Amino acid sequence: MIQAVLAKRFPTGRDSAGFDLDVSFKAGQGVTVFFGPSGAGKTLVLDCIGGFVRPDSGRVLLDDVLLFDGEAGVNRAPRERRCGYVLQNYALFPHMTVRENLEFAAYRLKAMERHRRVNEMLERFRLQDVGGRRPHQLSGGQRQRCSLARSLVVVPRILLLDEPARGLDAPLRQELYDILRSVRADFEIPILLVTHSLEECFELADEMFVFRDGRIVQSGAPSVVCSRPVSLDIARLLGMYNILPVEIRALDPSRNTSLLRFGEHELQGDYYPGHLKGDRVHLLVSPRQLKAEPAEARRIPANSIPGCLERAVSTPDGMRLEFAGGLQVSVPNGAYYQTKDWIIEFPTRGMTIL
């Protein structure tokens, strides 16, 4: 379990914008993903925990060991912290073989024990055949595994991963996720993972923290964060919603419905408690929640609006239709016809407003 309260201020300089980190969080066993845009302070938090950046104030408590306490003047050196840190570029020592890289980490163990442990890790991370190679002779995936293996030879108190999937192609990413899942299961330590990929959050995260401008703006299970972003900003950050300005025209708690005005159209939605008639809000609806069909179809479905198709883009699992005004709809392959006028159908349940 790690508990951290961190504050660090970088004043505005001549050639740098100021930055203000102010976070407070707890993370237990399992994978906690730090999600957010570049420059939001995710890696800085890892650096503060690893001991490479000294916070201005705060506290870092890992299990029952105090790593940093601004008030008490405690600031343990990185080497005393036992934080396994997998850096973005893996930082494998280029003049050592894979085996030597692992042995470097295990040098405090007795020779026999070290040999056993290094072999165990080489095998576990499927590196036994490349133990004698130097890092530059390895593939990207092997490098990644070697870096992970090295930081786990001596079991750390926490594992810090800085964008581990960066630069890996899809199959290698899947392999990495499998490895990390097995690490999560076998090593009972907190794992903090920095990323700006939602895919990683869903693949790995037990909990995700959304970072924005040096703050944690939302936390929770990825499915919860993504279905209920607490602010428009986070909804935009997640990049998975159509965000439409609407005005609430009617609210009916007895039938659990509402009437929303979007442009010159009216849509039906859930009842939204805490809002009043006349409120101008934003409707979040993902491209998958919408349906689209060509306008020449016989019937016009309820709760739908006409749309003028601007672009159709192939995606791994179908097509993404982009309409005038920025509305996006995902349709399965085969549901696409070359026509300009479409009818877009909204669901009556499950849309969020902010």
Next chain:
Amino acid sequence: MEIDWFPLWLSLRVALVATAIAFAGGLAVAYILANGRFRGRDLIDALVTLPLVLPPTVVGYYLLVLLGRNAWIGQLYEQITGAPLVFTWQGAVIAALLHSAPLLVKTSRAALESVDHSYERAARSLGASEWRLFWIVTFPLAWRSILAGVALSFARSLGDFGATLMIAGNIPGRTQTVAIAIYDAVESGQGHVARVLVLVVSAIALVILTLANRLGGGWFPARTPQAQ
């Protein structure tokens, strides 16, 4: 005419000893300059570089004042070893040291600083002490450039003239280094001796510099101010 090779051997011996001392001390200073975050770092760097840009006679003068038989360092040395430092080959070593150490510090510092910091971070997070980090990670990654610096400073200490003349004098067979011997030969009209020594010294320096260039991968300390 018979050529006296003693000055050449003496110069090589002086350069070797000076480079060895410069390596041990210079590496430590380079490490501190590369890693230390303290006030006065720039001042130390400037002080270390100073002998490279000062006229050799100024350096020689300082040495005489500091190490002469009336100065306390000179007296301390005399008490420990039983012989004065001035006008001995050991004095020439000090003079050579002052000209070679700055080069070595400069090149070593650049070499140490050029090692990607992520390796040092990784080593620290893996529990390595600073000592282990230096000798097992940083130094092996920087050794080629450092060795290039060693070669450079050896070549430089081979050729010192002014400071050596002032602190060690020009005693044939005892403190006359090759640079001084060449000057002597020219002054006394022994052009043949001068020519041979000049060619030999030039050849040695050329070999060493080529070696240094190959070690440093063609990298040369362009930022280092060159005196003389």
